[in-house]
Amino acid sequence: MNTSSWIRFRLVGVLSVAPLILASSALTADHLSGRVLGAGGPIATSTVTLWEAGSNEPKKLAEAKTNDQGQFEIRSTAARGTDSFLYLVATGGVPKAQKSSADNPAIVLLTVLGNKPPDKVVINEFTTIASVWTNAQFLDGPKLQGNVLGLRIAAGNVPNFVDLQTGGWGGAIQDPLNGGQTPTMANFATLADVLAGCVTLIRSDACSSLFYAATSPRGEYPKDTLAAANIARYPWYQPEKLFGLLNYLYPAPQDHNLRLVPFMPYLNFTPSAWVLPLKFDGGGLRAGGKGMFDSDGNFMGGRQLHRGMAGTGLIVGGPREQIHAKWQAAVADHHRVYGWRNGGRLVRSGGGCQGQRLVLQLRQQVHSCIRQERQAALGSGRHHVQWAARSDAGHHRHSHWRCLGAVHLEEPACALSKG
Secondary structure (H helix, E strand, O other), rough: HHHHHHHHHHHHHHHHHHHHEEEEEEEHOOOEEEEEEEEOOEEEEOOEEEEEEEEEEOOOEEEEEOOOOOEEEEEEEEOOOOOOOEEEEOOOOOOOOOOOOOOOOEEEEEEEEEOOOEEEEEHHHHHHHHHHHHHHHHHHOOEEOOOHHHHHHHHHHHHEEEEEOOOEEEOOOOOOOOOOOOHHHHHHHHHHHHHHHHHHOOOOOHHHHHHHHOOOOOOOOOOOHHHHHHHHHHHOHHHHOOOOOOOOHHOOOOOOOOOOOOOOOOOOOOOOOOOOOOOOOOOOOOOOOEEOOOOOOOOOEEOOOOOOOOOOOOEEEHHHHHHHHHHHHHHHOOOOOOOOEOOOOOOOOOOOOOOOOOOOOOOHHHHHHHHHHHHHHHHHHOOEEEEEOOEEEEOOOEOOEEHHHHHHHHOOOOEEEOO
């Protein structure tokens, strides 16, 4: 074999292998197994569909049926990118919790999995409520579609409410900040209870009663359990109807024992709205002011803002050559204390409110300093430039001010200008 033939052979070999490498990296095999449950019991012969959500129309990836134990396995070899999110929809089936043998077409349950789902998942009332309340703005029936960042944040919040692998409580909702300090668990479980009443047909009119209670302010009458969960869009609307359904489906026993509900704890009073707030702690933010979210969904804010806090700081004054050096040192110290990035204030890393060094001063103090310096300038005949910084911390506002220009004899005091 001559040299040119060897080169051609090697080149063809490399080119033939490259497509195989690229193809294998593009294929993403999703293999999921799990169960579809209603009121804690299996739902047999339910149709489970795996969908891919993103900024475009959702794409159907695979479909499977549950067995008598509510179990399913689903596989997909469709190529997926990092900006796609998976979710499962279970439709219809025979709920075994009430020993029923009839299919219930009103069953539509949802589990939003995110970009990297666990291998084993559950689809039930808990996953449906958690997925609907976190993704409400992106849901249109079983269709999930929206901007990538919003979908990522929403999917990341689902596990705060529910454990995707067990279908039970998630981490955040049962921690000490939420479990006993907020009504969120009771709101959540009550919603799951009334949803389960329709799923299992605990009464012959359980679904029609649920749909009546969940009718929207615009008169939209739901036809399945997923549509009924759309009350997440208008949680303030007639909450007493849905709460009244709890007593209708699960009457309180005469001996004053607990209601025979599938999920605990349930509410004992009508909520003002069907909202599911969660408390979070950690990260060091206290009494933040002017918080904002950046383009990646990260929260940024100033920690040192407190209503009525007395301003302590630094006024820099003197001849021009001294002022510049003092001002640069003050700004450098301010950056060191608070930290800056791309011109934006970051949350201070530590130290709390005590011992803060603010390179700021209230506006009236700046004016007072200017008057004093002007009087000194008039007496000495020297040129003078006054620099200062100012903050209205007591009004939750941050502004930086510079007093620019020369003060010379007959000239008026330089005006404050926002810088």
